[in-house]
Amino acid sequence: MAGNVNEFELGAQKSLEFGSDYVLVLRSLSGFWAIEDRCSHDDNELLGGPVTERDGSAPSIKCLRHGATFDLGTGKALTLPAFKAVKSYRVVLEGTQVWVESKT
Numbered sequence: 011m012a013g014n015v016n017e018f019e020l021g022a023q024k025s026l027e028f029g030s031d032y033v034l035v036l037r038s039l040s041g042f043w044a045i046e047d048r049c050s051h052d053d054n055e056l057l058g059g060p061v062t063e064r065d066g067s068a069p070s071i072k073c074l075r076h077g078a079t080f081d082l083g084t085g086k087a088l089t090l091p092a093f094k095a096v097k098s099y100r101v102v103l104e105g106t107q108v109w110v111e112s113k114t
């Protein structure tokens with residue numbers, strides 16, 4: 011479990027251990043999102059990066075180190091210097107509980 015819905019105010023971000031990875035779970039205007047908390051450019055955490063809502067697509071998050079951006083829905087790298095995707099996860103709400111699941 012990633013936490014209770016009440017722990018995620020709008021804009022909240024949490025980095026959680028998930029197996030051998032860290033997963034960034036966040037709540038934006040468009041909902042809950044979860045991706046690997048490791049930039050594919052040079053392994054910086056994505057925690058704390060600014061989130062931008064996008065019409066017709068999942069929001070993006072920007073790595074604070076060199077500025078690469080990633081699609082929060084798919085993990086796809088949207089801008090250089092990153093070109094490899096990061097893992098993305100499914101967020102499931104059960105009552106007031108927030109769960110993160112692998113997409114496999």
Ligand code: FES
Nearest residue numbers: 049051052073076
């Ligand atoms: S480490 Fe994220 S853009 Fe370089």
